[in-house]
Amino acid sequence: MKSVAMLVVACAAVTTAMAQPAKQGPVQHPMAAQGTPPSVTVCIGCHGAKGEGMSAFPRLAGTGQAYLLAQLDAFANSDRKNPVMQPIAQSLKPAERQALALYFSQLPSPLVASDPAQPSPTDTGAWLATRGRWADQVPACAQCHGPGGSGVGGQFPPLAGLPAAYIAEQLQAWKAGSRPPGPLALMAGVAKKLSDAEISAVAAYYEKISASAQTSLPKAVPGVPGAAVTPGALNPAAPAQTKGSP
């Protein structure tokens, strides 16, 4: 059922995209004018019309250009294995891969996620994401991928809202050595230190974080034991300051 629905959506997206030039006339194609690479049609069938990701297919919108290009190149030369992506990437010219990486990196990401202010040490996924496991030199995911896994710069892709199955597959691939180790082999190094249970937990954490995506840190409830203190509360200049009151 899911697959059929996906086909319908994909067909609709592709058909819509294909219908554009005819409607707009041959001289001024608005998509081209906006810098949309023609080859984008090959992506949006699975990754969504705005690169937002669909079902098991990861979001591309707002993902770093350098990262996207490295992945397309790796699929093209078969360093990174995937039966769908390899032939597609191989069919693209290097210039097309560059244009696509730039295009999707510039599409706005729908998510501004944040981590919980007080993750529980017993919540394996949240703890790995926000604190890591430094006894084994495993940094927190957020130390490179940003708060809430929102992505940092060109090389550290967003994690928030990616399908858990996709994240877990990638970590397992790094762990098994079947995905290229990436810049400085950072991810291969991390993945090899993670147990299967930890991989599942952290993957589930980032899939779920999109559902509760917020634009800022959750505010604390003053006086509630264990609750976070609102940032700025200790600054005399801040309005929340209560210094001097009885």
Place this chain on the structure above:
Amino acid sequence: MKTELSVSNFRGNGLLLFMGTMVAILLVVTVGGNMLFTRFSGKPVPLVSAPLAQTPAAQTTAVASPAASGPGASAKPAAVTAAFAPPAENEMPTGDYGKVIRLGQQVFMETGQYASRYVGNSLTCANCHLDAGRKADSAPLWASFIHYPAFRNKTGQVDTLASRIQGCFEYSMNGKAPPADDPIITALQTYAFWLAKGAPVGMPLAGSGYPKLKKPAQPADYARGEKVYAQNCALCHGADGLGQRAGDKQVFPPLWGPKSFNWGAGMHQLANAAGFIQANMPLGKGGTLSEQEAWDVAAFMNSHERPQDPRFTKSVAETRKKYHDTDDSLYGKTVNGHVLGSP
């Protein structure tokens, strides 16, 4: 002309791409979307933490608490050198006392948010004291707690932990010192006290401070350091050393420039920087750079301009003579035609 070309390309390629896409989609439908994406091994996923993958011994330079950081950690084999283990995170007390400990941890990790009045840059305490001040060889807080009060050459007096932390705000955070009885200082000391639970007061403790590396075989060199930096550091800290942000949040700290630590901070000293870098950088790959590389890249990092030493008096030369008269500091030295510390 260009537009027409791209349009005709679009039409020509578009049809092929369209067909290609449809074939790909049909393939997905036929085989089943999930099957095409290599499933992770198909093994059942255990519900509870499985034993952890073994870590090569060479990578476990820091021997922090087995229970130090969260679940699953207790499965690690004991390290060669018994190091002090701070209490596990889930042992943090609750109630009014626990709230102050937690506040200290929050100040430590989100310093700019929780102590903004006293912070003048984009750094947090945890940038240099990794794992929220727990990590051995990364100037852990538990070691600081049992080390003070202590006489320091830098101040020429016995500093308490409170006055030592005030110094962090003034130099490393390029801000200003909170009063010694400020709730921020109290919270940080309380957090340090809790982390030091069971540590032998006044005794030398493995993992304290940053490792003291041997003098480098070759004097620390800017040009060699530049190469080390480009290969190992620029990915995260940027070619310009200014770090990287995600939205309004600094993720990778700036190593130099106006938003980094100032010329009075301990990290501007080559021995501190080299020790920290060799043990802890790149993040998660501590111990992989050679000591020579660590010295060289420390020299490269600290050959860039940063905020003035707040103790500045009269001139750079005078200030160097007074506070930086050692090979460990490049303040006042000329690098690439620029006198470090001068405007």
